[in-house]
Amino acid sequence: xxxxxxxxxxxxxxxxxxxxxxxxxxxxxxxxxxxxxxxxxxxxxxxxxxxxxxxxxxxxxxxxxxxxxxxxxxxxxxxxxxxxxxxxxxxxxxxxxxxxxxxxxxxxxxxxxxxxxxxxxxxxxxxxxxxxxxxxxxxxxxxxxxxxxxxxxxxxxxxxxxxxxxx
Numbered sequence: 001x002x003x004x005x006x007x008x009x010x011x012x013x014x015x016x017x018x019x020x021x022x023x024x025x026x027x028x029x030x031x032x033x034x035x036x037x038x039x040x041x042x043x044x045x046x047x048x049x050x051x052x053x054x055x056x057x058x059x060x061x062x063x064x065x066x067x068x069x070x071x072x073x074x075x076x077x078x079x080x081x082x083x084x085x086x087x088x089x090x091x092x093x094x095x096x097x098x099x100x101x102x103x104x105x106x107x108x109x110x111x112x113x114x115x116x117x118x119x120x121x122x123x124x125x126x127x128x129x130x131x132x133x134x135x136x137x138x139x140x141x142x143x144x145x146x147x148x149x150x151x152x153x154x155x156x157x158x159x160x161x162x163x164x165x166x167x
Contacts, residue, residue, distance in 0.1 A: 010046075013088050016105040029108045031116060047126075048117035050090070082106075132160035 001009065001022050010032070011019060020027040032044035053073045055065045071077060078094060081087040088109045089095060100106050120126050136157040139145045145153045 013086065013105055013109050017086055029104050031108055031112045043116055045116050045118050046112065047120040048113045049120040128164055129161045132157050135160075 001019070004026075009019065016029070032046055034041045034043045036042075053069045055062065055069050059065045075091050075094060078087070078089040078091055082089050082094075082100075086105070088106050089100065094100060095106070095110060136145070136153070139153060
């Protein structure tokens with residue numbers, strides 16, 4: 001990217017500031033496009049996830065725990081995390097502010113989550129995805145995946161990504 005040889009790059013919002021720093025005025029954001037395969041359009045769909053805050057029902061201090069959870073998941077906390085870390089807020093009221101409406105990264109992410117993203121499954125199952133995805137990507141880049149074996153390689157990736165590797 002620094003040399004200007006990358007034309008497009010897909011990353012999460014956690015890498016937006018770093019990417020913008022590198023690209024400067026060449027930085028832009030967009031939701032994933034759709035692709036046409038054999039005359040049929042398919043929307044590319046990323047994963048999305050969210051953080052959750054829970055309170056154990058048998059906690060010794062339920063009122064304090066509930067108040068802390070409400071604060072951590074509240075408007076002011078979301079605003080703080082956006083301002084300090086660039087975390088994408090989810091409160092509709094905050095998303096409607098001029099500050100957020102001017103942030104293209106947040107607006108594209110909000111559109112993506114609302115319209116095209118696939119909710120990420122549990123952490124255990126999601127962990128099964130990344131190693132096969134990395135291996136498949138490396139095989140594509142190195143030329144191991146060819147037109148002749150693409151279907152077979154894709155099926156192997158899908159099988160590996162949907163199992164623990166121990167089955």
